[in-house]
Amino acid sequence: MMSLSPSKRANLRDVARAADVSVATVSRVLNTPEKVRKETRKRVEEQIRLLRFVPSAAARAFSTGRTRVVGALVPTLDNAVFARVLENLENGLARRGLALVVATTDDDPIVEAEKAQQLVNIGAEGMVVTGITHNKAFTKLLDRAELPVVAISYYDPSYHIPTIGYDNRESARLAMDHLCASGHRKIAVLHGPLHFSDRTRSRVDAIGAMKTDAELHFFHTDVSIEGGVRAVQQMLSAPVEFDACLCATDVIATGVLFELQRQNIKVPDDISLMGLDDLPISSFTNPTLTSVRAPVQQMGLQAADALADWIETGSRPQAICLPVTLQARQSTHQR
Amino acid sequence: MMSLSPSKRANLRDVARAADVSVATVSRVLNTPEKVRKETRKRVEEQIRLLRFVPSAAARAFSTGRTRVVGALVPTLDNAVFARVLENLENGLARRGLALVVATTDDDPIVEAEKAQQLVNIGAEGMVVTGITHNKAFTKLLDRAELPVVAISYYDPSYHIPTIGYDNRESARLAMDHLCASGHRKIAVLHGPLHFSDRTRSRVDAIGAMKTDAELHFFHTDVSIEGGVRAVQQMLSAPVEFDACLCATDVIATGVLFELQRQNIKVPDDISLMGLDDLPISSFTNPTLTSVRAPVQQMGLQAADALADWIETGSRPQAICLPVTLQARQSTHQR
DNA sequence: CTCAGGTATGTAACCGGTTACATTTTGTGT
């Protein structure tokens, strides 16, 4: 009664033999059980249990040509924006029966290209990448592999990869408009590294390109709460008295707020403070933080759907621009 | 010169034919190029380029039996603790040539079992799960699939899955000791849902089980900043004047801090506040937040290594208990 | 009783790599 090869796993043919049916029938029991007579099905299921048969995912992927895996390349998970995008991407993809492989790039195009290669190597059927700044190796890889790929967190309809995101420039402009309209004239702009992040660059560029009589000073720091804290020192040691501080992301703004508070500098009375992205925390700080909402949830879900559609139907999606909206709160006020 | 079948992708045999070598040689060029004569290699590589050959990951997985994918089941990414764990898991696994599939469970064992099945279906070679509370379907699945699985964020050497984590009870005890030792006698304990999270349960149980003359009141809320904010209302409407508030996670504590601040209740003068986990933000709030550090980075890296070893060598790892350490900061002080 | 037509099942080809082993080529020392 017992199998004589104790260690090896049962495969579909073993089950077929044991249940005295053909391999096709076993396969049908697994995939389209309604097409198998009840009695036969029971017999097969019985043997599946007895032989502890678990179908080989690899073999299935091989013969169907589908792995049901897609990859996502994000700079980091250590920033709530990306964590939230991924959370929604994962949910959206799971609904479509796709699993999400996460790879972090640290915003380094070289790392990105390597990880992208890894994703191709494991058989990702599609990819989600962040932004539109990528190196040659990366582009070549995608070209060769002919994978469905969408770029998120950025909108640029002319880019060779469909972008599903929002307008980072517009986001920065909304912020500046808000600050300028409320009478701010000396604005410190705090942002993360520009080299690799097109999101940051777009935001900073857009600010720099605005026609305004406000005086702008740019400061560079890490994208982290601590980065925000440190940036305050820079800002305060500049020979200017700022009436507003605009941070390229709420993560930095949060740090700035904490440090200003610590130094007993009142927001918004002494200085207005504003961020971009609108993280959940921004609604609860004291004062609550004025920001421009990046539609991360929608973006994640729509990217998931677009990519799933592309994978299933082969039809390349259109670029999508989701709206960014000003969330005026307590950290900014009329001068 | 051109291929006559325009749409179909080249496979390894096509390359072999074009380069006038055997399939084995092409395979060697891909996997062990040093074993192929330079001249031959060049010829093959040339054809790989010309035919735009990309090896089929599925076929490779099939014949080697390896997908190089492992799965992680976490409650959510919308909590910095898990995002950070994943970040480190991913880094650790990437170093070992393994890709990480992320699946979120929302702390629901049913969802967890479903997602685990999905992970098995896509051919995960191993899994990382959070905690030790899982349902029968899940356990049965792991048993059938005979996958290497480690459980993180929890330590219990007697559990049937190797745990790589820390002692949640100890973490809670450290916190309570700190509060009691500094003279707090009426403590509000704010925590997330108990039903599914063994981490929360351990922490809350450990607090309840302590021999102390302090008066304890437990309040339940969501694990989010907003949850913390809302919990303050509950806490304040209780017929007790608390001298300390202990939150089962820094996420809640952050919300509590914001709300207390908003209501002009001074921390720690009016009430001491303490969290668990020690998120990066806790070092920068005003006042900085006393907490107990959960070693998420080490945990992620060690879990990655343990799992990779298990997958490669087949030897099951030992449970690992990482130390939790009190981080006394400004939000608590002597009564 | 027969045959159409649907339903259930079986047969065998196929997917595209890897690799043990066989065979050929190359290189070295005498």
Next chain:
DNA sequence: ACACAAAATGTAACCGGTTACATACCTGAG
């Protein structure tokens, strides 16, 4: 020039599902 080991390459089996197509079975109408 020859022997022989080492290096390079080739042959063919193998992994374990899926599925097009063929065949067997069953039911009810004529």
